[in-house]
Amino acid sequence: MAVASWRVNFDTSWLGCCHENYIDALGYRWKLSADIYFNAEDDFLMIRYEDFIKDKQALVEILFHKLGLKVKQDISGIVDKQYQSRGKQVKDYGGYYNKNKQFIDHQTKSFSEKLGF
Secondary structure: OOOOOHHHOOOOHHOOOOOHHHHHHHHHHHHHHHHHHHHHHHOOOOOOOOHHHHHHHHHHHHEEEEEHOOOOOOOOOOOOOOOOOOOOOOOOOOOOOOOOHHHHHHHHHHHHHHHHO
């Protein structure tokens, strides 16, 4: 039986884990990724979404430089182009995530603090 490829993101049984729900499973996977990063920081380039939003063009150019690529075109005119409808801005994360916040915090708190979240 074929399984949709996106479902593997919610299945942590192959990692020897069993989680209460998909939020807990995704939090665990995020924690694994953060652990890999912090154990080999020199092998990665950390680009936080918050930093990307502040200066998209600069971060794209930094990424090109780190990858040994040459910037060929000026993208300043298109970095802020809206390609999809704008989502709602969340102001109350506790209310937005409701009871799922406990799963997120349980899995991600230690690394979130190291990353400044």
